[in-house]
Amino acid sequence: MNMLFPQIVAGLSNGSILLLAALGLSLTFGQMGVINNAHGEFMMAGAYTAYVMSSVIGSKTVALAVALVVGFVVSGLLGLLLDVLLLERMRERPLDTLLVTFGVSLVLQQVARDIFGATGVYAQAPAGLTQPVTIFGYSFPAARLFIFILAVVCVAALYAVLKLTPLGRQIRATSESRELAEVSGISTKAVDHVTFFIGSGIAGVAGVALSLLNSISYNFGTTFIVQAFLVVVAGGVGQLKGAVIASFVLGLCQSAVELPTSSSIAQMSVFLIVVVFLQFRPQGLVSIRSRNLA
C-alpha cells in the first residue's frame, strides 16, 4: 500500500507529461489527418523560448508566465507557416505529410543547433517550482505538480474552445465533413490554419512546461514525439477524451513496469501494450465506410 501511492503519483505525472506532448498532436492529427513529425521541434521552440525569457527577464515567475504565452505564439506561428507553405497543398495525401514534416524537423533541429549550440542549456525555473511539495505526507517535485495542473488546464481550455465557441463548432464541422462545412459557408482553409495554429501552439506550451524537467537541446522534441504518437494511436482519432485516457493509462503502465525493471524495458512494454490494445479495439482506429469503400 505504501509502495502503491507514490507509484500512482509518478504514473499520473508521467501521464500528464505525455498528455501535454500529445494534446496538440491529437488535435492536428484528429481534425486534419496531418501527421506532424515536427511537433517535437515545436516543443523545442517552446523550450528555447523559456530559456530565452528566463535569461532576459529578472523575475523567473514572470519569465515563466511570459514564456507560456510567447511559446504558444512562437510555435503556433511556426505551425501556421508550415501549414500555409507546405501542408495545404498536401491535403489529399496525408501519409506524405509525415515525411515532409520529418524534413522540417531536421531543418528546425539544425537551426537550433546553429543558434544555441549543440550542448544542452537550462531554463531557470521560479524558486517555488524547484522545491518539493508535500502531498499526503509524500514529498513530490513542485515542477511535476505544476505540469500536471497545466495539462489539466490545457485540456479544459481546448475542450471549452471546441465545444463552446463558434470557432470550435467550425473546427468540428470541418473535420466531420469538409464538403458540408464548405457548403454551409465555412472557409475550411481558414479553419485548418487556425486548427494547426492552436495545435502547434499547445506544443509550444508543452515545451515551456517540460523545460522545467529537462535540459534543452536541439533534440529536445525527439524524446517525446514517439510516445506522443503512440498516445494518439491508442486514443483514437479526433478524441480528446481518448488522448486523455490513453496518456494516463500509458503513464501509469510505464511507471508500474519501470519500477521493478528499467526504463528501457518500460518503453518497450508501452509499445507492446499499444499493439496488444489494438487487437481488442481497432474499432476506434479503423473506419470502413461501406457505401464508398475508398
Next chain:
Amino acid sequence: MSANDINGGNVSDNDKETTVTENTTNDDALDAAQLREEARQMRDEARRMRDEVSRMKDEIVSERKRMEDLKDELSVLDDRGGQWSDYLEVKGLHVEFDGFVAVKNLDLTVEHGDLRFLIGPNGAGKTTIIDAITGLTPATGSATFRGEQLLGKKPNDIVKLGVGRTFQTASVVEELSVLENLQLAEGFRKKTSDLFKKVKGVSQNIQYMLDVTGLTADAYKPAGILPHGKKQWLEIGMLLVQDAHLLLLDEPVAGMTPEERQQTGELLKRCSRNRTVIIVEHDMDFMRQFADSVTVLNQGEVLAEGSVEEIQNNDEVVRIYLGGGE
C-alpha cells in the same frame, strides 16, 4: 457447294453450244451476230447469278458464325451460374449500431433466377442488409446461401461461397488495367504457388466477360480513366468473372446516362436468368422496367413484397414514398 458446281457446269455447256452454232451458219452473218449477242448476254447473266450465289453463300456462313458467337456469349451467362437450389434465405437478420437498430428481425428469401429490387427511403437499411450478408457489418440472425451460413464469416470467405457485391462508388483498382482488374477478380482461387507466376494472356472466361460487358476495346486501359458507367460495368464484369452466383449490387445505375441504364438493365436481366440477383436502387423507372420482384423496406423492416404491379398498387408503399419523400 454442290449448287455452285452445277451452275458452273451449265455455263461452260452454254459456251460450247454457241461456238458450234457460229460455225454451221456461216453464210447468214446477221443471224449469227444476233445469236452471238444473245449468247453473250446469257453468259453474263449466268456469271452474275453465280456471283450472287457465292455472295449469298458467304453471307450465310458469316451469319451462321455470328449466330454461333451470340449463342456462345449468351450461353456463358446461361451455362454458368447455378441451379434452382441456389437461393438466398435470410431469417431474423438484426443489425444494430450503438443502440440504433438499422435492420429489425428481417426475413427475406430470394430465389434462383430472380432479379430482386430492394427499395425504400433513406435509412431503410437497404445497404446495411448487403453489408451484413457480405460480412462487412456484424449482424445476428441467419443468412444462408446454398445452405451455407454467411453470417459470422469473413468477407473473403463469403466470396468463396459464390457471393459477390459492388459498392455505390465504383471501387476498382484505378492504377491497374481493366484486364488486370478482371484477373484480380478471377484469381482468388489460385494456388499459392501460382500467385508468383506471370499472368499469361487473357483467359477464355475473361474474354467472354469483356465481350459481354462491352469492355473489350478498353481492356488495356487503366481502370481509373474509364467513364463512370464503364467502371460500373467493369464491377459487374468482375462479379461475373469471379463466378458469383449471388450478386448484390448497390445502386449500379446511379449517375448513368439513360442508354447506359438500359444496357446495364439488360445485362443484369440476362445475368439473373441463372443467378440470384439483388439490386438496391433509388431509380423507380429502372426498377419498373427490369425488376422481377420487389421488396420495400422502411426503418429496417419489410413493408411490402411482390411484383412491380403489386408494389405500385400498395397503399402503404405509396404513403411512405409520398409522405416521407418530400
Next chain:
Amino acid sequence: MNAPTTSSGVAGAFISKYRAWFGTAVTIVLIFLMPAVLSTYSLGLLAKYLCYAMVAVGIGLAWGQGGMLTLGQGMFFGLGAYVMAIHLKLEELGPGEVPDFMAQYGITQLPGFWELFRNPVIAAISVAVVPGVIAAILGILVFGRGVRGAYFAILSQALVAAFSVLLIGQSKTTGGANGLSDFSGFFGYDLTDPANKTMIYFICAFLTLGMVLIVRWIRGSFMGELIIGVRDQENRMKFLGYNPASIKVFAFSLAAMFAGIGGAMFVPVVGIISPSDIGVTPSILMLAGVVIGGRTTLLGPVIGTLLVRFAETQLSDAYPSAWTYIEGLMFILVIAFAPMGLGQFKGVWPWLVEKIKGGSVGATAAGAAGQAKAVEA
C-alpha cells in the same frame, strides 16, 4: 549504342524485349568494373551504400508498391546487423571467453542468445530469417486487425524507438550505446586483407542485384497486381476473395529480410554496429533514397540511395550543418512538389526519343500493338 543506324530499330526492339537480361548483363559488367576503377577505400564506401540500397529495395516494395510506409526498417537492419556482429565476435573468441565489454561488466558466461549464433550456417540464415519472422508476427498482429496508413507508420516508428532504447538499456549483453565493433574476420576471411574487402563488396553488389531481380519478378507476377490492389483498394480486395493482411505480411516481411541482410553486410563493411545506426532518425533516413529515386519505380530506390549516400559522404564531413539542411530540404521539396522523385522524369526519355525520331511515331504504335499481341498470345 554503336549499332548501325539502319538496324537501330531492330537492336532497339531486341533490347526492349530482353531489357531485363540486357540490364542485368550491363550491371554485372559494371559490378566487375568497379574494383578496377575504385580504390579499396572507395570500394568499401560503395559496399556501405549498397547495404543501404538493399534496405531501400525492400522499402520500395513495401511502401512504393504496397503502400505501407514503414519508418522502422532500422529495427530489421539492426536485427540482421547484431546477429552478424554477434557471430563475428564469437568467431574471434576462444572457448570460454567473453567479449571485452562483458568482461568489464564482470560477466563470465555468454548469454543464451549469443550461443544461438555461433554456428556460421545458422547465423547466415538468421540474418534474414529473424527479421523476417519478427516482421511477420508484427504484421499479422497489426495488418490482421486492419491497422494501416498513418497508424502503421507510427507503430513502426515506435517499434524502432523501443528497440534502440532496449539495445542501449541492455548494455551488458549488447554493448549498449557503443554497440559492437572491432571485427577481425568474416567467416574465416581476414577483414584487413584488401582482396577480402573486394570479395565483400562483390557479395554486397550481387545481393543487391538479386534483391532487385526478386522484386522485379514479384512486380511482374500476379502477386504484383495483388500488392497494388491491396494498396489502392484494401477493403475491396476482401470482396474479391483475398485476405489483404496476408498479402501485406508477405511484402512487409520480405522487405524486413532485405533490411536484415543489408544490416548483416553492414557489419563487416563498416566494422561497427551501434544503436545510433538504427534509431528513429536513421530509419527515416533509410527512406531518403527511395523518396529521391522514386518510390514506385524498380531501380529508383537503389539509384536514389547510392546518390544520397554518396552526397552524404562528400558533404557531411566538410559542411555538416549544410548537409542536414540539404537532407531536410530534400524531404520537404521532393515529397511536396515531386512525390515520385526521379521517377517523375520517367516519361521524359521516351518523349525525347519520339521527338528526335519525329516521323517514326507510326512505328512505335506498331511496336506497341505487337506487344499487345504478344501479351495476348
